[in-house]
């Protein structure tokens with residue numbers, strides 16, 4: 050896709066987002082996170098590893114999670130293997146990326162500020178994505194979180210469930226290993 054085509058697609062997808070249910074009735078539907086991921090992909094891959102972070106939502110951790118909570122860094126995974134967060138934490142450490150499990154969107158915004166994160170790979174359900182679009186300034190140069198712009202890549206959670214959620218863990222691994230858009 051050419052730069053101008055991708056930009057036009059991105060701008061249109063967000064411009065018409067508020068009336069998407071109306072347009073859906075005449076058969077016009079689009080996957081906003083796929084369009085945004087495609088648009089930001091190259092820029093995301095250009096950010097150095099140390100300024101990249103995987104920031105996962107706490108709905109992905111196991112009910113019997115052994116982690117402690119830190120006000121500074123969120124859920125501190127101890128790699129108990131009850132969920133796959135520990136494995137992703139290991140992979141991030143190997144590749145020099147930062148890794149966090151966040152209890153809330155506001156926590157993530159403060160984290161980005163504190164830790165100098167320039168590109169964030171996260172996961173969210175449709176509801177959180179929609180809430181984020183309504184409450185966050187999304188620009189062609191990134192998503193504004195407090196005073197910082199961050200280049201995002203988002204994986205959709207497979208369930209609309211705050212307790213037993215799941216994501217495509219293999220895709221997450223491939224993005225860390227090969228870059229966004231990598232296979």
Ligand code: SF4
Pocket residue numbers: 110111113114115116125126127128129130131132133134135136150
């Ligand atoms: S692997 Fe980490 S995040 Fe997952 S349940 Fe264990 S301590 Fe919690």
